Amino acid sequence: MKKFYSLALLFIASLVLTACNEATIPDKTNWPLEDFSHINQDGEDFSLSNDVKGEVTVVNMIFTNCSTVCSPMTANMARLQRMAAEQDINIQLLSFSVDPEIDDPATLKDFGNKFDADYSNWSFITGYSQKYIEEYAMKNFKAIVVKPKNDPEVIHGTRVYLVNEEGVVVKSYDGLDVPYEEILEHAQILLNK
Incomplete structure (x- = not known):
């Protein structure tokens, strides 16, 4: 009987240690993305079902005529892309x-080129109406996007979002003061599942 209790305690201890060692993403969100089908910087089709699902993706929202936050945010995404490549973490950026009425594919590509974007795993998308992106951003990312009349500056959030392989937003982060290592650590957790 003593041997049975010892084995039971050993089994319980191993379960506890396994649970403690399992990496998780704290404060996860659970925001499934609605399907979409648009075009990228090369004018090619880009959709949730064909290009995002099956990949771990970091998403942000920018525009090329932005005079404030979009260039720093894009520079931050470029740095994240380089860091992921250096650490051999297979993520894509979106x-x-x-x-979208100003940002056609060529304009987006010119913008991405300024930041040495590697388009093999970073897509800039457009091909929808202003109303669409305002509604899509709010519904799927809980983010405000508003283009005021008679003002070239679009009001929008500055978060970046980590999307899992099922197309679900699992976490959002500051897109200006980016926690690079935390994002890459969380991406690796998703990739290891």
Whole structure:
């Protein structure tokens, strides 16, 4: 009987240690993305079902005529892309234009080129209406996007979002003061599941 209790305690201890060692993402969100189908910086089709699902993706929202936060945010995404490559973490990046009537594919590509974007795993997308991106951002990312009349500056959030392989937003982060290592650590957790 003593041997049975010893084995039972050993089994329980191993379960506790396994649970303690399992990496998790704290304060996870659970925001499934609605399907979309748009075009990227090369004018090619880009959709949730064909290009995002099956990948771990970091998403942000920018526009090319932005005079404030979009250049720093894009520089931060470029740095994240370089860090992921250096650490051999297989993520993709996705930037939605919040000014789609101005940001055609060529304009987005010129913008991405300024930041040495590697388009093999970073897409800039457009090809929808202003109303669409305003509604999509709020519903899917809980983010405000508004283009005021008679003002070239689009009001939008500055968060970046980590999306899992099922197309669900699992976490959002500051897009200006970016916690690079935390994002990459969380991406690695998703990749290891």
